Amino acid sequence: MSVEPARDEGVASVANEGEKVMPKGTDYLLTNTLARPRLLIVDDQTVNIRVLHEIFNELYDVFMATSGESALQQVTRFPPDLILLDVMMPGIDGLEVCRRLKASEETAHIPVIFITAHHQVDDELAGFEAGAVDFISKPINPVIVKVRVNTHMALKRQSDLLKSIAMVDGLTGVANRRRFDEVWPQQCRFCQEIQQPLTLMMIDVDFFKRYNDAYGHQAGDDALRKVASTLSQTFEGAFDPPAITDPPIAEAGSVMPMVARYGGEEFACILPGVDHEGARHWAERLLNAIRALHISHQGAPKGYLTLSLGVAVTTSGQMAAQALIEQADQALYECKAAGRDNFCLHDEAMDISAGPSMG
Ligand SMILES: [Mg+2]
Incomplete structure (x- = not known):
């Protein structure tokens, strides 16, 4: 026996x-x-x-x-x-x-x-x-x-x-808004508990309405699927669960990144354990991964599909879940206003800095 x-x-x-x-x-x-x-x-x-x-x-x-x-x-x-x-x-x-x-x-x-x-x-x-x-x-x-x-x-x-x-987005297969709303406050609490930084990215597909108008909604759906799977794939294998081991992981999977469809052509990425430097690194990687797809977009200045990213980071863990979403949103707005195909990072000092590829 x-x-x-x-x-x-x-x-x-x-x-x-x-x-x-x-x-x-x-x-x-x-x-x-x-x-x-x-x-x-x-x-x-x-x-x-x-x-x-x-x-x-x-x-x-x-x-x-x-x-x-x-x-x-x-x-x-x-x-x-x-x-x-x-x-x-x-x-x-x-x-x-x-x-x-x-x-x-x-x-x-x-x-x-x-x-x-x-x-x-x-x-x-x-x-x-x-x-x-x-x-x-x-x-x-x-x-x-x-x-x-x-x-x-x-x-x-x-x-x-x-x-x-019920937690999966039917079009893209990534987590849906309901899942995001459930996971995000949990992650905020968890990262504060284990005193780890936490990054939130709000991601918008640039000139997406024009894309739909030019190529049709079917093509628009295809583009969203490609963007979603590329975002997910970029994080694949890059996060090691045991990176946060002390104190022990309270819930299996809590230190995993998550990509969610936030609504329309907007996605959100939750990156536990990622600080300012890491956020910049990941933002650049995501932008490059989508550029590399070279999805033709005649309505965009560059001729292909690009993203804008609004990034918020907390290292103190004191930031409220809702406040971080607002910061990321505001950073996304700044990024759009500054010309798109880039990221803006909103940190706790409340100043916004643009990504290196801006301008
Ligand atoms: Mg007994």
Whole structure:
């Protein structure tokens, strides 16, 4: 019998899994739904863990914890898709673990199935009140436990998939505005917490109305698709998740860059861990990548499609999420006014500086 990850924390195996579900340069939520489902088994008796591990080892990536404390820690750092939770444990018991999970916005969506030796109605009621979706009684019947867990796992994965589809821009395939609005305040909080800089870029396709007028909306859509995929590809492989390791990453994928369609021909890039110097570097790279596409645009002075970028950077972490968006917007406006095909950087000193290629 192979129960190799039976160590309490399971941190080593969890860390490896974390890498697997976080391909570089992509959005965690979207890739996570394609990864193998993650099952967390919590029980103070390792013999019970062994039995369940045997049953689910082939279907899921199985993780384990032998105490409520350890379970809560693991769930926050590497959220599983489903939790099998023993009720009776020394220290924080199963009911309390479940209550705490349900009380937190980040973990409330994870289904919890209680494993209990009690068969009293009152016990089941207490479990459902704590937020469980189901009960499995000991001694464990492998067939019953398998069916119940598989059913709830399938429901959870379906809901994740729907959620991720609702967060993708239908035209370009990058994150949509709803996703941006969800991620941006989280990133602001996260970067402040870990005291890392954060860059926001607002990106506009130059003379896009003229492009549509000249080539038609079909061609306009094609151009937006090309721009979106080029923006995403530019960041691919360039961000290493372990770059921010101390304090530990609170949520897998939090240090990933994100490209979103903000609306119309406007895109937004969130670049965690990127300071002023990095922002200038990335702005130049994005501008060059789009220039290199050489998308013919007779309505533009240069004869091909270009971008304007408004960039805002915070290094203190004190900047409010909304204020940074306004700064990036203002920088974008300045960039447009100064002739486009360039970037403007708005820093905390409130002065705007143009990119080197301006003029
Ligand atoms: Mg127990």
